Amino acid sequence: MGSVATRFAPSPTGPLHIGGVRTALFNWLFSKNNKGKFYLRIEDTDKERSKEEYKKQILDSLNWIGVNHDDQEYIQSKNINKHKEIAEELLKNGFAYKCYCSEEEIKEQKEKCKKQGIAYVYNRKWRDPKDLEIPNNVKPVLRFKSKISGNSVVKDLVQGEINITNSIIEDFVILRQDGSPTYQLSAVVDDHLMKITHVIRGDDHKINTFKQKQIYEAMKWNVPEFAHIPLIHSEKGSKLSKRDKASTIDDYIKIGILSDALRNYLLRLGWAHKDKEIFNLEESIKLFDLKGVGKSPSKLDISRILSINEHYIKHMDEKELFKFLKIYSQKFKKNIDQSKENSLIKSMNFLKNKAKTLEDIYLNSQYILQDDIQISAEDLKLLDNSSKNIIKDFCKEFEKMKKITKENIEISINDLIKKHKTNFKGVGQPLRIALTGSKFGPGIYNIILSLSKEVVIKRLKIVI
Numbered sequence: 001m002g003s004v005a006t007r008f009a010p011s012p013t014g015p016l017h018i019g020g021v022r023t024a025l026f027n028w029l030f031s032k033n034n035k036g037k038f039y040l041r042i043e044d045t046d047k048e049r050s051k052e053e054y055k056k057q058i059l060d061s062l063n064w065i066g067v068n069h070d071d072q073e074y075i076q077s078k079n080i081n082k083h084k085e086i087a088e089e090l091l092k093n094g095f096a097y098k099c100y101c102s103e104e105e106i107k108e109q110k111e112k113c114k115k116q117g118i119a120y121v122y123n124r125k126w127r128d129p130k131d132l133e134i135p136n137n138v139k140p141v142l143r144f145k146s147k148i149s150g151n152s153v154v155k156d157l158v159q160g161e162i163n164i165t166n167s168i169i170e171d172f173v174i175l176r177q178d179g180s181p182t183y184q185l186s187a188v189v190d191d192h193l194m195k196i197t198h199v200i201r202g203d204d205h206k207i208n209t210f211k212q213k214q215i216y217e218a219m220k221w222n223v224p225e226f227a228h229i230p231l232i233h234s235e236k237g238s239k240l241s242k243r244d245k246a247s248t249i250d251d252y253i254k255i256g257i258l259s260d261a262l263r264n265y266l267l268r269l270g271w272a273h274k275d276k277e278i279f280n281l282e283e284s285i286k287l288f289d290l291k292g293v294g295k296s297p298s299k300l301d302i303s304r305i306l307s308i309n310e311h312y313i314k315h316m317d318e319k320e321l322f323k324f325l326k327i328y329s330q331k332f333k334k335n336i337d338q339s340k341e342n343s344l345i346k347s348m349n350f351l352k353n354k355a356k357t358l359e360d361i362y363l364n365s366q367y368i369l370q371d372d373i374q375i376s377a378e379d380l381k382l383l384d385n386s387s388k389n390i391i392k393d394f395c396k397e398f399e400k401m402k403k404i405t406k407e408n409i410e411i412s413i414n415d416l417i418k419k420h421k422t423n424f425k426g427v428g429q430p431l432r433i434a435l436t437g438s439k440f441g442p443g444i445y446n447i448i449l450s451l452s453k454e455v456v457i458k459r460l461k462i463v464i
Contacts, residue, residue: 004036005197008062008069009076009187011043012054015248016061018300019202019232022266026229027200028067029267029288039194040069043076045186061249065263066281074194076186083181083189086219087142087174095218096174098140099126121170142175144184144215152210157227157290159203164210172211184208188215196224200290203228227290230270230297237299252305256328256358258316261309270298278311310356318348321361328358336369343368347450350442367436368450373459375437382439387430388464390420394431395460404453406445413444434463 008024010016024040031038040062044050062069090096099122101109106122113120126132127145147166154162174185181189187208191199199209209226216223231239252262260281267284268277271292279287313321322345329336336344344351344365355361367373375383383391397412416427428444435447435456448456 003197004031004034005039005195006031006036006200007039007041007074007191007194007196008067009041009043009190010058011046011049012051012058013046013049014054015250016054016058018247018249018252018266021061021065021067021249022232022269023201023229024062024067025065025263025266026271026288026293027198028069029284030198030200030290032285033288036197037070038067039071039074039196041074041076041190041194043183043186045077045080045180045183047077057248057250064249064253065259065266074190076190079190079193080181080186082193083186084175084179086189087181087185090144090174090215090218091142093218094145096142096144097127097171099143099171099173100132100135100138100140101125102135102138119168121168122172124171127171139177141173141177143171144174144211144218146171146211146214152213154206154209154213154226157198157200157225158293159206159228159295162206164207169207169210169214174215184211185215188212188219188221191224192216192219192221198225198227200227200229202231204231227293229293230295232269233297233299235300235302254332256360256362257305257309258312258324258358261312262305264312265305265308269300270294278308306356313352313355313357313361316352318345318352321348321352325358325361329362332359333362334369340369343450343452347442347446350446354442364441367441367447373435373437375433375463379433379437379439383430383433383463386420390416390422390427391430391434391460392464393419394427395457395464398448398453398460399457401453404449406449409445409448431460435459 006027008020008027010020010024028038030036040059042055042058044055059073087096091098101122105125109123110120122143126140126143146169150166151163152166152169156162172184173182175181206228209228213223233239249262263281263284264279267279267288271288272294273279273287273292276287316324322341325344325348326336326341347365347368348361351361351364354364393416394412397415398409401408401412413424413427417423420426429439431444432441432447433439435444435451436442441447442450451459
């Protein structure tokens with residue numbers, strides 16, 4: 001294999017879809033595995049729908065997940081004149097023609113096909129005009145002369161050999177009435193100029209590949225190799241769209257998914273290497289190949305994403321995890337007070353063991369972050385006179401405690417269990433409610449050790 005060059009070519013007409021992120025990831029991994037180049041091309045020729053905010057979101061999303069492109073991003077709109085030049089060359093060499101069909105005529109053709117229950121294919125009226133009179137009131141489009149007879153073959157690196165009958169490919173438009181180039185033309189010209197060797201994209205592009213292959217052949221350019229990866233479906237089994245929940249990277253960042261975890265999940269979504277589930281970055285690059293990509297659509301599984309994220313959280317260094325938590329809190333919650341940082345870092349070992357997301361850690365650590373806790377009406381009902389007496393007795397013993405250790409706390413709680421003729425829950429639950437505001441949360445020993453002695457005493461005395 002020669003020098004490999006891949007690209008990812010999103011349009012900045014909306015937020016980057018999670019399926020697009022996986023496509024970018026596969027392109028990037030393939031290029032890095034082959035010590036090649038990975039380029040980012042922004043296809044912004046749709047001026048009405050293209051927005052700078054979407055371009056920024058694309059760049060931010062790829063950067064967040066660790067898919068970094070080589071060189072500067074390629075802006076398609078800057079090369080429109082070259083696209084037009086190639087269109088004129090195709091016209092000159094007999095591979096394209098001017099079509100003077102009005103919008104009304106095209107609409108009529110489509111409605112006729114619909115009534116007949118057949119797919120619309122332009123009738124090629126102006127391909128060989130003969131005695132047709134050119135109308136004065138219609139600006140022509142430029143259509144490519146697609147092959148009419150025989151079959152075309154694409155040796156797909158994922159799907160295998162794909163054959164189609166040429167007659168189903170219409171004479172597609174390459175220049176619109178206003179002279180602007182279409183996607184089919186621009187994509188080919190840009191891929192040629194960028195020296196792209198492998199086009200890896202969703203399998204909804206198969207028909208585009210056959211159209212674009214004909215342009216390559218007409219221009220006598222090297223045809224890149226193609227790989228069409230199956231689409232991602234929703235949990236219900238339908239094609240995943242931007243309307244679906246959790247369809248963009250931002251959706252996952254907001255709930256506290258780690259970039260390494262999501263990248264690992266997307267890698268395994270449609271690709272496999274033996275029975276291995278967890279891959280670090282170096283392993284991903286070393287092991288990725290197109291042979292491991294399946295041919296069937298993959299179903300997005302939120303529970304699996306959470307499971308992988310939980311794995312990464314549990315195996316992350318506490319100080320490193322705190323850094324991620326701090327960034328997450330700043331962006332989506334509240335800034336973490338500097339005075340609370342040491343307590344949080346100290347508590348991260350047990351906080352992370354009950355968490356699947358950064359949001360879980362943030363919520364479970366509220367009793368540390370907040371100076372004043374709020375006890376719900378439901379939990380307040382659990383603090384009856386018996387519970388308050390237990391809290392009162394523990395508070396007395398805790399005040400006398402010279403050294404706050406798990407062992408000393410355990411002795412005190414065991415004494416209370418015997419004195420009040422109860423069990424561990426009978427002591428632990430009232431204390432947890434008093435200290436955190438909830439009957440749910442970390443273990444009571446961890447709670448007490450994560451707070452200062454002064455804070456523990458203060459919260460207990462408020463209750464009693």
